[in-house]
Amino acid sequence: ARLTVCHDKNFIDIKLKEQWSATKVKNMGLSNQLDENNSLFQDLFRSYKENIETKAALLNKKLRFYNYITYTVLKIEQDPIQLRLRVGDIVELPEESE
Structure with missing residues (x-):
C-alpha cells in the first residue's frame, strides 16, 4: 500500500492499493x-x-493508477467514517444546496 496525505485535515489514513502496471494503463486507453x-x-x-x-x-x-483507495473521514461530533472505493464502484453524492 502507498500512503499519501491530504491538505484537508478531515481526511486521514489514506492508502492507495494495487498500483497498475504501465501495460494496464496503456490497455485502458489512459496516459501516465x-x-x-x-x-x-x-x-x-x-x-x-x-x-x-x-x-x-x-x-x-x-x-499513477490504483485499483482502490481506503481512507477515514473525520466529522465533528461523529464517529470516524472509514471508506474503501474500488475502480468501477458507483458512488452517489447528494446535491449541495446553496
Whole structure:
C-alpha cells in the first residue's frame, strides 16, 4: 500500500492499493503523463479555478493508477467514517444546496 496525505485535515489514513502496471494503463486507453492534452489535466485546472477559486501549479505531472483507495473521514461530533472505493464502484453524492 502507498500512503499519501491530504491538505484537508478531515481526511486521514489514506492508502492507495494495487498500483497498475504501465501495460494496464496503456490497455485502458489512459496516459501516465499529465499534460495539457490530457482531459484529466483540463478537469483539474477547471476544478481548481471554479471550485477552489485558486490557480495552482502542478509540480508532478506523472500519474499513477490504483485499483482502490481506503481512507477515514473525520466529522465533528461523529464517529470516524472509514471508506474503501474500488475502480468501477458507483458512488452517489447528494446535491449541495446553496
